[in-house]
Amino acid sequence: MSETQFGKVCVALALIGLLSACSSPHSPQESRYELDQDKGPERAVDLSHVPDAVPRVEPRTRAGNKNPYTVLGKTYYLIEDETNYKERGTASWYGKKFHGHNTSNGEVYDMYAMTAAHKTLPIPSYVRVTHLDNGRSVVVRVNDRGPFHAGRIIDLSYAAAQRLGITQTGTGPVEVEIVIPGDTPPPPLRPLDRPATESDGIYLQVGAFSSAASAKALRDKVAKATGARVFVSEFLAAKALYRVRIGPLADEQAVNRVKALLPKAGIYSSHTVQ
Structure with missing residues (x-):
């Protein structure tokens, strides 16, 4: 399990003062997950055919958008105007361990869909993620929170990570940029x-x-x-x-x-x- 996914498991524990329980793979707080460590599919699967997420206007719901919120002793404030968001850093991915479980906004995580977790973008948001080493890019829909690890700026679904070529390395250098529905600047209110x-x-x-x-x-x-x-x-x-x-x-x-x-x-x- 990568450090990013480890942090995800620890979130709920930290909130009730039981962070030390993360050291045990059989902690009762982890019982909702069938796997102790995260991984990809059992057999190799080609996900190159999975299309990018298609940006569309969606209401910003209360679910997943608590502002501010605190994880592992650090408080995060959501970006209030994401229209010019662009950032470079390290991307990681999460897969089978979390597949079928709820994301931060109550949706069901699908490791084969083009989604991602981000610490401060509104949920849902759409971003274009470009691998800085190979030039590959994907558009994903942000519907989850994380990764809560220094230097990580986005946690990709397995499908998105495979298309970018980082499922084997675990992480990769990326640029993340907001995508406005229609790929045009938003009109004024x-x-x-x-x-x-x-x-x-x-x-x-x-x-x-x-x-x-x-x-x-x-x-x-x-x-x-x-x-x-x-x-x-x-x-x-x-x-x-x-x-x-x-x-x-x-x-x-x-x-x-x-x-x-x-x-x-x-x-x-x-x-x-x-």
Whole structure:
């Protein structure tokens, strides 16, 4: 099992102060996994035919997007505007041990699909991963958290790692770059009901929907709970996405005051945007 996968197993243990139990391959906390060590398929399988993930606009759900979150004593803050994200570092992969188990957002991990784990990108996100030694690249959908190991910036599914040529080496040098649906820069937000005289400031996003009616319903609920100005903006891409935002808020103190009131509207996860 690579150090990356070892870190994944330790996450839950660390949260309850039992990190030392990771040293035992028969720890009760690991019992949900059938394998003690991670590996690929039993027999060689050619996954060169597996297509890249196709980027599409998807709502950012609360599942998988706790912000901030802490793992192994380190706190991570999600990237609030990923449109210019690009990073170089080391990629690793995870396979059969985690195959069939839930990812961070509750989906089922499929080692034969084009997915990945990332520490700070919103879930879901799409990125292009390019192997810096051989020039191969794939597009994967981020639906999991990790890898929690210094120097590792992304944990790839077995299929993605095989296509990049790193399943044998375990890790590889890569460049990871965000992919916007349609592979074009995102258009600006088009407000549905935001005042034309809106001033600059901090905005707090509390939800995103494919339905304008659902977005407006949440807008009204949040406005009633917080007394703040709440509006809906339409994000035009492959499919329309309606974002519910509060603002402008003058400073972080104002943001914190509003956040404290959001549970009254059933909102427990939000993020700031400029």
